[in-house]
Amino acid sequence: MGIIQQQTIKGTFYSYLGVLIGFFSAYLIQPHVLSPEQVGLIGLLTTFSVLFAQVSVLGFNATARVFPYFRNPENHDNGYLGLAFLISISGFVLFCIAAYFLKDQIVQEKNDQNNLFATYYWQLIPLTFFTMVFNILELYSRMQYDTTMGKVLKEFTNRLLVLGALLLLLINSVNFETFMWVWLIVNSIPTGMIVYRLHKRNQLSFRLNFEFIDKPLRKQIIHLCFFGILTGTAPFVIQNIDRYMINEEFGLTSTGVYTLAFTIGTIISLPARSLYSITYTVIAEAWKNENIQEIKSIYKKSCINQLIATLFLFLLIWANIHNIYHILPAAYDSGQYVIFFIGIGYLIEASTGVNGVIVATSKFYKYESYFSLAIIVVTIIANLILIPRYGITGAAIASAFTLLIFNLSRYLFILLVFKMQPFSYKTPLTIITGIAVYVIVNAIPSFSNFILDSILRAGLITMLFCGTAYYLRLSEDINNLINNLANKYLKGETK
Template identity: 35%
Template sequence: MSTIKKQSLHSAIFSYLGVVIGFISQGLLIPNLLTKDQNGLLGLLLSFMYIFVQIASLGFNYAGSRFFPSFSERKGYGGFVFTGLSISIFGFLLATGILVLLKPLFLSSSSERSTILDQYFYLLLPISLGTILFNFFDSYSRNLFETVSGTFLNQFVQRLIILIGLVLIALIGISFDIFIWIWVSAFIIPTIWMIIKSMQLSEFSLKPDFSVFTPKFRKEFINYSLITILTGFSSMIIMYIDKIMLTFYGGLDDTGVYNTASFFGSIMGMSLIAMSRAAVPVIVNAFKNNDLHTIQTIYRKSCVMQLIIGCLIFGGILINLDSFFELIPQGYEEGKWVIIILGLGKLFDLATGVNGSVLALSKYYRYDSAIMISLIFLTIIANMLLIPEYKLIGAALAAAISTFYYNSIKYWLVLKKLKMQPFDINFLKVIVVSSMIIVAAYHIPLIGGSVFNNLLDMAIRSSIFSSVFIVVIYKMRVSLEMNDIINRVLKPLLKS
């Protein structure tokens, strides 16, 4: 647990530094500096890109992590880098062919969407290639228990580059055409940096070595890869189909509003991503050694820690919504309910911890694929029914329903198959206390009236809320791991 705790903390620090930059960029500058359809275009390109990347990876990153102990027993990690890199490039070329063939379908349904999307459509290729290579080398590094660099580059550096582009719009008025190339570079520069960092790890080798691929191992590896292609593709469909379908039914303006609102849900998921990245190699080794006690401990502690972090962030978002919407142009107001609905769904996701990683890395991983298939149908049907009637709020409701369904099923399967149950009285304590503090903080009188006053209001309100929340949670001792993290943060301050 010490390795997970240390790397999760470091990753979380970079993640939330990235959140600050992301809030400035996605929350404040993009709505004020770009048109809603330009905002929507960025969200739509990202949605297509993440689906593209899942197809192109051909399941290697998941399978590589699952079976990395077998590669690590050989010199140069058994040609892991050569094999993974070759598959990534092949997958990119394959997915590019599919993308070119399907382009007319993407552009056919709306002339408004076709014009701007057609102009920038092929930017999907460089951002997808950059993301494919980044994900592969980040996965390789995480298999060697180096999880911080990927988070730093992906969550912090990438967002910093985008912020620089937006600042250039504000200061010297660069065009959107120039800005979007800076945006593209934000997916390329971290990838180059990640490759260099990976090459510095021990026993890095580009030499081919297929000795690990015995007939038995090859069969297991390919079967797992095929299943995770389906699982990963399904996951991306579920996460990003809302923006694609919202564009189809409404247009890029609606997608632009939704893109800004959904950013706040992604903020809440940062801590779970950081913990999952650190936990995966430990869980893999624990399953290899049949150490179910370690996995149960990770699962239980991850749930209560993520619930605490989720309540802190969601509460901070809720109490500042009124001031935030005073800072962005009119036309984004409907995003307030989108934030609330997506936030509730994400809070449930956090409360179930690393159940997805536990299930996917166990011998019952096939169940995860079955869940994903059913979830695709649920998500698409929910969006088809709710978006035409309720537009942005319908997309948010569909996403929340899918999140509740997915995590409930995973929780039940982990309980039934692995006999692991993470919840106890501490969960109820966290929920009740958090709700009381959030309600009290929300009723602090608003300052408002100007940009400065709104920013001041958010700063004061957030400081009071977070201070009270952390002190109460610390005193309640509902998570010894959280208390330990707080002690580590406060120790240098107390010494000074």
């Protein structure tokens, strides 16, 4: 897992730099310069632009499975990028038509709060376009075994620019109306930057090569795109439909509270997101070369490594939940258990490793689409039942339940079809370790100084959880990483 480990570490490093920037913007500045309604507006615009950008590519991202057949740097990968843009621009035109005719259904203008969404609704068009183009180019960059560039631009650069826009509000340099246009512009800048980077590398070519695409390959691409619409859209529906339904049920204020809590909860998923980016290409190559042992190894290691990393982050956040909400205005207090259930959902997903990547890149990729279609139905039903009963916490419970069903289905499919079983005694041992550490840390009385209290709890969790994981050798990769760092920085490099 040399390439995977290296790219994952780099991606996670930049992701956490982005988290640091995001902390200042989302938790220290945004709640104090924007009302919950305005936070909800930004959350909805982000939600819909991400979802519509994914739909606009018409499932083309699923063709990453056959990119190894296109790969030819001297011939600009036989027109792969040009084909991606041809299909995606066609999808974007269809989206624009749908956005015009479905505006009333999307906005759901039932109360005065949603008038704000109606006012800025048309920002969805440019926001969706720039998100779509960025996603296409990031996918292409990942196919070149470079996941770091996309991570830097999406997780770090974009958040840094958004922080700058919020600072303009903080110092009263702009009003909210002007801020929304500045926010739109800064969200388009990473797209321009990735275009420039690929151009400098001589990797940006929109030339089409229809002669290369013979009938069998064309048929496979059509099938992949068809099923990829479901496969690619499902995760975004699972993660974002709740905000739409909360807005419809309760309005933008509750949407803003949920959006902020959800953002905190998604921090837990960062290690997994970095891993998914690079393993897609590696596993697709392994299937092509019929290297089943490599796939089994990646599957097994991804499960335990992701579980350890996400459980560590979950402990850091949940043990300090009272300190996190000490910073925020009281209007956001109802979001605490949203963080808990969103965190549980991502823990479940992380513990099952790269199961979705394995299915999506195999010859059974259609089944990932079937799972996706079923899980969209489960998500909608769960939200319809739980949101009216439990409010925004119900939406988080629905998300956790959906992720459990989704990943259990994938796990059983891989077990039955490929005979791959990634778990060992280390899996329950890791969970028991996490529970024990939380019980110990939670027993400590809170300090009146929330900063000191946060530092103490974070330090104890790091020492107890990481120390125990290292001592029990729960992950060979993590132990080797720690040993290498210790040799490099504490003992000097050995020759």
